[in-house]
Amino acid sequence: MPMMILKRLMMAVPSLIGVVIVTFLLTRALPGDPAAYFAGPAATQEAIEEIRGKLGLDKPLYQQFVRYVADLAHGDLGNSLTTGQPVATEIRNRLPASAELTLLGLIVSLLIAVPLGIMAATRPNSIVDHACRVISTAGVSLPVFFTGLILVYVFYYILGWAPAPLGRLDVFFSAPPSVTGFYLIDSLIAGNGELFMASLKQLILPALTLGIFSLAPIARMTRASMLAVLASDFVRTARASGLKPFTVVVTYAFRNAMIPVITTLGMVFSFLLGANVLVEKVFAWPGIGSFAVEALIASDFAPLQGFVLTMAVMYVALNLLIDLLYGVIDPRVRIEA
Numbered sequence: 001m002p003m004m005i006l007k008r009l010m011m012a013v014p015s016l017i018g019v020v021i022v023t024f025l026l027t028r029a030l031p032g033d034p035a036a037y038f039a040g041p042a043a044t045q046e047a048i049e050e051i052r053g054k055l056g057l058d059k060p061l062y063q064q065f066v067r068y069v070a071d072l073a074h075g076d077l078g079n080s081l082t083t084g085q086p087v088a089t090e091i092r093n094r095l096p097a098s099a100e101l102t103l104l105g106l107i108v109s110l111l112i113a114v115p116l117g118i119m120a121a122t123r124p125n126s127i128v129d130h131a132c133r134v135i136s137t138a139g140v141s142l143p144v145f146f147t148g149l150i151l152v153y154v155f156y157y158i159l160g161w162a163p164a165p166l167g168r169l170d171v172f173f174s175a176p177p178s179v180t181g182f183y184l185i186d187s188l189i190a191g192n193g194e195l196f197m198a199s200l201k202q203l204i205l206p207a208l209t210l211g212i213f214s215l216a217p218i219a220r221m222t223r224a225s226m227l228a229v230l231a232s233d234f235v236r237t238a239r240a241s242g243l244k245p246f247t248v249v250v251t252y253a254f255r256n257a258m259i260p261v262i263t264t265l266g267m268v269f270s271f272l273l274g275a276n277v278l279v280e281k282v283f284a285w286p287g288i289g290s291f292a293v294e295a296l297i298a299s300d301f302a303p304l305q306g307f308v309l310t311m312a313v314m315y316v317a318l319n320l321l322i323d324l325l326y327g328v329i330d331p332r333v334r335i336e337a
Contacts, residue, residue, distance in 0.1 A: 008323055012316040019312040020072065020305075024065055027301045034299045038081055055081075068305070077309070078302030082294060087306040091288055095310070096181025097168055098280070098287030102272050104184075104203055105210025109268070113215040114261070117222025121230060122249060132219055139216035144275045148209040148282040155205060163201050165283040173198045206283045213275055214268045221264040225257035232256075259326060266322040270315050 035052035036043070043051075052058050056067065071078060077087035120132035155162040163170055168183055176186040176195055183199040229235060230253050238248045277289035284290075288307055295303035 005320065005324070008320050012320075015316065016309075016312055019309060020069070021065075023305050023308045024068055027304050028061060028064075030296075030299055034081060034301065038298075072309075077306040080295065080303045081300045082298050082303075087302045090291060090303065091306055091310055093181075094286060094288045094291050097285060098276055098289060100182045100184065101203065101206055101279070101285060101287065102210065102269070102276050104207040105272060106214065106265075106269060108207050108211030109213075109215040109218055110265075112211065113218035114222050116215075117219040118226055118249065118254065120219070120223045121226030124227070129223075132223060136216040136220050139212050139214075142212070143278075144209060144213045145278040145282055147212050148206065148279055151205050151209055152282070162205050163198075165205065167284050167286055168199065168202055169195075170198055170202070206279050206285060209279050209282075210272055210275060214272055217264050217268055218261065222257070222261050225260045226253060229253045229257045262322055262325050266318055269318055273311055273314065 035048050035055060035057060038051060049058070056064060059067075068078075075088070077091070079085065080087055080090055083090060116128070116132050116135070120126075120129040123129055152162070152165050156165060169175060173195055176183060176190045176192060179186050179189050184196060184203070187193075187196040187199055226249075230249075235248060235253055238252050239245075243252075276287065277293060279285065280287045280289040281293055288310065292304055292307035294300075295307070
């Protein structure tokens with residue numbers, strides 16, 4: 001297993017190098033001039049050129065890239081021109097908000113999709129099976145921002161059940177003392193139940209938006225994998241031995257069907273990292289996705305590069321975690337490794 005981890009990490013290095021190069025070139029190819037943006041519409045050409053020189057944008061592209069790589073080697077992602085803060089600090093402060101939302105959305109989808117896929121596989125062509133297909137098709141067809149706007153319109157504007165979609169907390173509450181950066185966990189650590197409920201209410205609609213978006217592939221893969229395992233010989237033998245149906249389905253069938261589900265789960269999590277950007281804008285969520293969109297509008301290179309590099313590192317770490325889960329679920333993977 002340690003050798004497998006080392007090989008995966010070595011394979012990730014070229015990918016990260018490619019991400020750094022492509023991100024740098026794409027940000028320079030974006031329309032707009034950061035110097036002109038920050039100089040203002042009334043600035044003279046001399047003022048714009050002065051700002052461009054201070055930002056280092058007047059130098060050749062290869063010199064800008066060498067400077068960028070040298071800063072990365074020292075752990076420096078640059079400074080954001082829009083906020084004036086180091087990009088690493090901004091990402092560190094905003095990442096827990098995005099992670100809390102993404103993880104809760106993934107949990108919501110798992111709680112719905114996995115039982116739905118199991119029931120659809122154990123009852124083929126039943127109402128549950130047809131419902132699974134309809135929900136999966138609807139979830140994968142609706143754009144995530146459209147789902148979020150519909151939920152806001154129904155549950156906030158019409159019914160009034162949900163709080164205003166204006167960030168992580170209502171204006172009447174203050175953030176809990178930061179321990180993990182997750183408001184749900186930090187409010188429990190502080191022993192503040194009222195703050196926990198306020199944080200949870202703000203999370204419900206955006207997490208449900210991500211959950212609806214991601215449950216379709218998980219439910220479909222769970223159903224397909226369970227159907228294949230339930231038709232295998234060892235499941236028929238377990239049933240013929242007189243074991244309870246629950247034991248056969250959960251203990252024998254579902255564990256052997258988990259490998260494709262875990263693979264799909266990793267892909268869905270990576271999709272959620274991208275969909276999170278739109279959801280954060282819809283719900284005014286102060287995460288790294290909204291930070292990247294604001295930087296894109298302002299042609300602010302450093303936050304965009306830091307955002308893409310952070311997403312790439314998280315994706316590599318996620319794939320490594322999935323490989324480790326393979327070994328935990330199926331010992332044969334460890335033997336083959």
